[in-house]
Amino acid sequence: MNRKKLTVKPKNRPALAQCSECGLCDTSYLRFAKRACAFITQHIAQLETLAHGRERDLDNDRELYFGVHQHMFAARRKQPLEGAQWTGMVTTLAIKALETGLVDAVLCVQSDPNDRFTPRPILARTPEEILASRINKPTLSPNLKxxxxxxxxxxxxxxxxxxxxxxxxxxxxxxxxxxxELYVLGTPCVDNVTRQGLQQFLQTTSCSPATVVHYEFMQDFQIHFRHEDGAMEKVPFFGLNTKVLKEAFAPSCLSCFDYVNSLSDLVIGYMGAPFGWQWGVVRNPKGERLFNLIKDELEFTPIVEQGDRKKAAQQGIAFYDEGVTIPVWVARLVGIVVNKVGPKGLEFARFSIDSHFIRNYLYVKRNYPQRLEQHVPEYAKKIVHQYQLPSK
Incomplete structure (x- = not known):
């Protein structure tokens, strides 16, 4: 069956300025956009029931923050995959799913041949095509196109x-x-940017923006940039030029309340694991099936949950809201102290969720006040209302 391919200009996106460029509106499924778009109709609770058989328990702290799940783990590959961003767990799992016949294809994202940070979604049918997709592309990506x-x-x-x-x-x-059959492997996601916004971020933050291969906001409260020659550059969170960077993040990301990818079968990222490890959340039996594909190739470490994030999250509201920037040497000192005594493991993940949900709640309240009540999920409201928010 041949479907008519649609080309929709950005100005005609149904979500307008909040469009995350997910790619759905470039397909025949555009007719479902009003219901499907996270920035037009927010219905995570109903979709949790579709994906997992039930909604999250808002009285269970772990589910409140991390969504429906069967169990969590912290792990890394015993033999890291060459060229992967970390140890290659996501790439390895995708290849295993294809090679074992669990799936016929993998929807993943390669890089444009002319620009490593411009995403090129594909339906991979070979291990080589999947390998070519390793390393995150930290820009808005039209995966669904x-x-x-x-x-x-x-x-x-x-x-x-x-x-x-x-x-x-x-x-x-x-x-x-x-x-x-549909299997969904998700990654946590926050603070994405357009390709132009990424360039602004790199030029503002890195000492060598042209040679950055990948980067990540890590648990040691620093941004880790890897460069073409393998060198690592670390920039403290607290030294970022907040006033400039506030303009770089996409409006969709400033309106998002699904940091932990609640609707995936399995989630793999770094945010809830000790430094140097990856965090996994198995949400349902399909997620368990995916996890079992690579379990024997992993080494594990216990899930940790240390510190108290609430004071730091409360203080961070004004820090971001007012665009405060401090000298780099002070930022490094603050980072060292916070890294020693601050939240770790799942508590670090909660800190990150709290901070971003508060920021995003205020963004929606100020820019789309008529949509605030409907757009913010109940779990996000419960998290945000733990804190004292600015009156305006």
């Missing part, structure tokens, strides 16, 4: 890798795609 290719390629079982806004749209239309 390939959905119309699925019937034409005869794909019946798919593993989709994506971030929260993409997965909410995918879950909403999954019954329309005609798949026998």
């Amino acid at each position: 390939v959905l119309d290719e699925i019937p034409d390629l005869g794909i019946r079982r798919l593993l989709a890798i994506g971030v929260g806004c993409q997965i909410q749209a995918l879950r909403t239309v999954q019954a329309e795609i005609g798949l026998e």
